[in-house]
Amino acid sequence: MFDRLKRLAGDPARQEIAALFAHDPERAATFSVTHDGMLFDYSKTRIDAEARAALVDLAESHEVAARRDAMFAGQAINETEGRAVLHTALRNLAGDPVLIEGRDVMPGVLETLARMEDFADAVRGGRFTGQDGAITDVVNIGIGGSHLGPEMATRALSPCHDGPRCHFVSNVDGADIHDTLKGLDPARTLVIVASKSFTTAETMTNAATAREWMAQSVADPAAQFVAVSSALERTGAFGIPPERVFGFEDWVGGRYSLWGPIGLPLMIAIGPADFRAFLGGGADMDAHFRDAPLDVNMPVLLALCGIWHHQVCGYPTRAVLPYDQRLARLPAYLQQLEMESNGKRVTMAGAPLENGSGPVVWGEPGTNGQHAFYQLIHQGTQVVPCEFMLAATGHEPHLAHHQRMLVANCLAQSEALMRGRPMAEAREMMRAAGATGKELERLAAHRVFPGNRPSTTLLYDRLTPRRLGQIIALYEHRVFVEGVVLGINSFDQWGVELGKALASEIEPILAGEADGAEKDGSTRALIAQVKASGG
Numbered sequence: 001m002f003d004r005l006k007r008l009a010g011d012p013a014r015q016e017i018a019a020l021f022a023h024d025p026e027r028a029a030t031f032s033v034t035h036d037g038m039l040f041d042y043s044k045t046r047i048d049a050e051a052r053a054a055l056v057d058l059a060e061s062h063e064v065a066a067r068r069d070a071m072f073a074g075q076a077i078n079e080t081e082g083r084a085v086l087h088t089a090l091r092n093l094a095g096d097p098v099l100i101e102g103r104d105v106m107p108g109v110l111e112t113l114a115r116m117e118d119f120a121d122a123v124r125g126g127r128f129t130g131q132d133g134a135i136t137d138v139v140n141i142g143i144g145g146s147h148l149g150p151e152m153a154t155r156a157l158s159p160c161h162d163g164p165r166c167h168f169v170s171n172v173d174g175a176d177i178h179d180t181l182k183g184l185d186p187a188r189t190l191v192i193v194a195s196k197s198f199t200t201a202e203t204m205t206n207a208a209t210a211r212e213w214m215a216q217s218v219a220d221p222a223a224q225f226v227a228v229s230s231a232l233e234r235t236g237a238f239g240i241p242p243e244r245v246f247g248f249e250d251w252v253g254g255r256y257s258l259w260g261p262i263g264l265p266l267m268i269a270i271g272p273a274d275f276r277a278f279l280g281g282g283a284d285m286d287a288h289f290r291d292a293p294l295d296v297n298m299p300v301l302l303a304l305c306g307i308w309h310h311q312v313c314g315y316p317t318r319a320v321l322p323y324d325q326r327l328a329r330l331p332a333y334l335q336q337l338e339m340e341s342n343g344k345r346v347t348m349a350g351a352p353l354e355n356g357s358g359p360v361v362w363g364e365p366g367t368n369g370q371h372a373f374y375q376l377i378h379q380g381t382q383v384v385p386c387e388f389m390l391a392a393t394g395h396e397p398h399l400a401h402h403q404r405m406l407v408a409n410c411l412a413q414s415e416a417l418m419r420g421r422p423m424a425e426a427r428e429m430m431r432a433a434g435a436t437g438k439e440l441e442r443l444a445a446h447r448v449f450p451g452n453r454p455s456t457t458l459l460y461d462r463l464t465p466r467r468l469g470q471i472i473a474l475y476e477h478r479v480f481v482e483g484v485v486l487g488i489n490s491f492d493q494w495g496v497e498l499g500k501a502l503a504s505e506i507e508p509i510l511a512g513e514a515d516g517a518e519k520d521g522s523t524r525a526l527i528a529q530v531k532a533s534g535g
């Protein structure tokens with residue numbers, strides 16, 4: 001299957017993206033898919049009808065539809081941990097039964113959602129207070145999946161904010177919590193300790209520091225702490241009573257957990273109604289993913305474009321480029337979602353992957369990236385498939401001219417990547433500027449753009465809670481489809497464990513409680529230098 005795709009990708013007939021448009025005037029329509037007002041345009045890639053058919057065959061041959069149905073049906077598709085994968089249940093607002101081994105999880109999901117809503121309303125309405133009055137600031141302490149989603153989404157939906165200010169602390173670097181707490185009033189601050197396991201060292205260290213900070217001026221600091229976790233016994237040991245613990249079960253992976261209690265800071269910021277709209281967007285994308293045929297299925301096509309570019313064409317990375325400033329943290333969020341999910345080396349059965357893992361994912365919002373790394377994207381020697389995201393309109397009608405510039409820039413970038421600037425055109429420019437002879441040749445060479453660089457564009461009207469829910473669910477399902485095709489379990493993350501274990505060995509060496517003689521020469525020398533530098 002991959003051999004066939006590689007042959008197609010190497011075929012001279014489909015080398016030039018621009019030529020595909022010349023041969024097919026309808027290409028923009030036939031190589032894009034719409035859903036509920038969103039457009040995913042993949043026409044500026046080298047995928048043609050034959051390649052698309054081969055990619056869809058690939059998805060079919062890996063039984064993507066059957067795996068998808070198994071996921072929604074609550075089967076233990078996370079085989080290395082023996083767990084179901086049911087973050088989709090968290091946005092199943094209709095409450096249709098979702099069974100794990102015959103037990104319907106929906107009553108518990110909806111009960112927790114109702115508790116979150118009560119609590120969020122109480123905080124927002126001033127019924128839940130700090131020692132000195134209504135809560136003005138919420139500090140979410142978590143890391144990875146217990147941080148990136150809520151931070152990203154809270155920023156994305158800032159036009160909907162009408163609750164207390166939300167802050168996010170993740171790094172164990174003391175600078176993070178220090179700078180966040182500085183200036184906050186402990187007597188009017190709520191701390192959410194978000195950790196699925198409630199053992200993550202960074203989060204537990206930050207939570208203890210926050211408690212000490214609060215205890216300096218608040219008589220009962222625990223009363224202003226909330227826990228979000230699936231380890232309820234540990235939250236009790238930390239001193240947070242069960243009525244302020246919001247639990248979720250092990251069938252929700254950390255990086256898929258924004259839809260449940262991990263989304264509490266978002267709900268407090270935007271209110272339960274908008275949070276439900278966000279869930280509704282996710283549920284809508286679930287329905288599309290389940291129902292649409294593979295060749296018009298947005299998450300499937302997004303995944304197949306990813307596989308085409310990385311596995312088939314061999315491009316090592318992909319850039320996510322939101323032309324929507326409020327999605328500034330989306331690239332970081334997607335780095336965890338995609339790279340923690342599909343950054344694996346063996347198949348579900350433990351055999352080496354035949355077609356490699358997922359690619360490196362990176363990005364920044366436009367237009368900022370244009371003034372930073374787009375130089376390499378346009379003229380560097382490696383091809384970076386670009387995934388543009390674009391909101392047609394903003395939330396600031398009085399700044400419509402900004403939005404027009406933003407949109408024009410996004411569209412210009414994908415056009416420039418595809419068409420490039422040939423040498424003849426560059427020479428003409430230099431000639432017009434008065435250059436001649438060898439100097440003209442030299443200067444023109446720097447102004448050549450190879451072009452023929454692929455990009456996709458996800459275009460939507462405006463970043464509302466529902467749209468954000470659709471977009472995040474779209475990417476979740478994209479990761480799932482890529483994982484199925486590559487034979488990866490997208491729902492474990494054993495690769496983060498070794499570093500954690502070694503950090504806990506090095507800490508006592510830094511503290512002078514162990515000598516570290518067993519460490520390699522470089523690590524010993526670095527430790528010595530840290531100590532010599534006052535560490």
Ligand code: F6P
Pocket residue numbers: 143144145146194195196197198199200203254255340493496
């Ligand atoms: O980085 C590993 C990881 O386990 C992530 O998968 C997870 O999102 C993060 O740590 C935080 O874990 P927890 O929510 O258990 O604190």
